[in-house]
Amino acid sequence: MPVATLVWLHLDDDLPALSQLAGLRKLHPDSLVIVLANQPDDGDALSLFSAGVSGYCNAHATVANLRQVANVVKAGGLWIGETLMKRLLASTQSALSRISGAALSLDEAASDSNDPMSTLTKREQEVARSVANGSSNKEVARELGITERTVKAHVGSVFKKLNVRDRLQLVLIVNGRRQA
């Protein structure tokens, strides 16, 4: 196998992903492409994989994670996040009928390592998940049995760690990696 060039495509949120890939292909027709998305979207990922990219991951992933992605792709593999994999599996109805519930025992703790949530403390993750489900601070407080004030503290901490400015951006990041 010839050593291929590895090229990173950081998606511009305002343009269609496939057209950005097409533009990149003109410059690098034979390279292995890894797509970085600010707001990961499984639909985009599916389209991009169908178009032959080798990896699709969150642009906010840590450097170590991105290095891992690079290693996988260089070794000839594809980088598919857990959510997308689940989705691919779920959309294969015959596979589902064979699994007989085994898929439901997928271990969440073994989630892929470029998950931005992995940088958060346990409590922060709980708060982030709640917010990502659409809860207000008051609702999160009720759900977790803490004060609204504490929720705000955690939310602010999550923003800092994930480098987002508000809950809306948080939702986009968290839900880009997870399936409801």
Add this chain to the structure above:
Amino acid sequence: MPVATLVWLHLDDDLPALSQLAGLRKLHPDSLVIVLANQPDDGDALSLFSAGVSGYCNAHATVANLRQVANVVKAGGLWIGETLMKRLLASTQSALSRISGAALSLDEAASDSNDPMSTLTKREQEVARSVANGSSNKEVARELGITERTVKAHVGSVFKKLNVRDRLQLVLIVNGRRQA
């Protein structure tokens, strides 16, 4: 990330693949498992991936290939053969077309009775899309060349039509995380 043990499971053709994996898991609960199949079967592969294996390939593959598989898995990836990946992508065509369909309605205001956006006016859709991308009212205003006041009006209208209480819920619906 700690270096995990890599275990190869060479499938016995006479026993169900999943039960063989279960047996192996008892001995090696924390290892990364690569499955070798004498007669590769995509259905089996799907089941095994759902059950958490990291690789599935032909037992008659060359040593070089198997080494490649090992490298990918060690680097944290999944080894999915090309045919399986194509099958997974192909089997998601309905899902893909649904997504694309939704995208088309966003772009072309095509009517789709299952798409919550179809009940919105063109302008409302633009605002909703912008919000769903994470923009604040002020940003939406700038993007669309209108005042923040007008954005608020549209946003409020969108909330009413889609029966949501705030932008967070709107994002969940527009981005497909919640039913309208």
Add this chain to the structure above:
DNA sequence: AGCGCTATTGGACCAAAGGACAGTGCCGCG
């Protein structure tokens, strides 16, 4: 022409979010 719909905008007000400052208490570790 009249009507309904849409896009646009304003004023006013309150709720919620976000952030900067502060603090306490618990736990694990060196």
Add this chain to the structure above:
DNA sequence: CGCGGCACTGTCCTTTGGTCCAATAGCGCT
């Protein structure tokens, strides 16, 4: 023991979001 990390909480303030009233102008249809 001292320290850092974490969870929890408070006060205070600003900004943003959301809602209720109102209005005008343009367009398409009957």
